[in-house]
Amino acid sequence: MKVGIIGAAGRMGRILIEATIANPDTTLAAAVDVPGSSLIGADAGELVGQGHAGVALADDLAAVVKDADVFIDFTVPEATVKNIEVCRAAGTRLVIGTTGLNDEQIAGLRAASEEIAICYAPNYSIGVNLCFKLLETAAAVLQDEVDIEVIEAHHRHKIDAPSGTALRMGEVVAQTLGRDLKEVAVYGREGRTGERDRKTIGFETIRAGDIVGDHTVLFAADGERVEITHKASSRMAFGRGAVRAAAWLGSQDKGLFDMQDVLGLAGDSAGWGKG
């Protein structure tokens, strides 16, 4: 499968180049970053210390969109929205890891997936996707007898909060409990808050240092607590998963999928394509 990387000079982009080169099912065919970057024209393989790959970093997706079967986009929402349109016009598949898209941007993505195959997931690590299933079980068993809080920690460079993964964890729990996350979410607390309402789902965000990505969902009852925690110690956990998704997406013509589909875990869960 010929794979192109968008946001190739970024933290995840570099990892994705490495992961694409390392995966026996994928070949690096294109790499794109933002116009004006001093790295435009550099060889993508050399950029990540993997030797010459014969793929020069481009600054215009439209110019290289036909070079790959699937593109992987880990950039910013505004760029992702434009990239979706370029891929839609070219009929090229897209794996999206960018988080922080608003409802309107997600609606656009959903519309594009009627013409091309799109995989969109807030977290491509296998461990986090397993946690989504564990959260369904925990919420179904503990039901309305617990207070639920989602706690996440990331590096100081992260620009969106809460993380896409934390929001998805909240959605999975809320959907299992028959609640609407938009109505019950509480984002941080300050001042005289009053007693906690058991129906709410709280989110706490930490931004510090070089934390790759930690997520905990806390279910607290009177007398006991359950915590489901995932800690990423390397971005390669996300990179390997996203490249696996790209290889999988190659056999799809159109539709909206997420990492649960790639791993065969999709069912009643609250994936992007399901809600």
Ligand SMILES: NC(=O)C1=CN([C@@H]2O[C@H](COP(=O)(O)OP(=O)(O)OC[C@H]3O[C@@H](n4cnc5c(N)ncnc54)[C@H](OP(=O)(O)O)[C@@H]3O)[C@@H](O)[C@H]2O)C=CC1
């Ligand atoms: N789903 C998942 O598993 C994961 C998702 N993420 C998400 O991925 C996204 C990127 O994260 P990260 O790699 O840390 O961020 P970075 O800022 O390190 O990388 C983003 C890259 O995209 C580039 N870029 C910006 N605009 C464009 C454009 N129009 N065309 C091409 N490239 C562009 C940036 O260039 P410049 O810096 O010059 O603006 C930068 O090189 C975030 O939304 C993050 O939350 C991260 C990890 C895992």
Ligand SMILES: O=C(O)C1=N[C@H](C(=O)O)C[C@H](O)C1
């Ligand atoms: O920005 C990051 O770094 C990450 N973002 C994703 C998110 O917002 O959930 C996934 C991962 O935790 C790393």
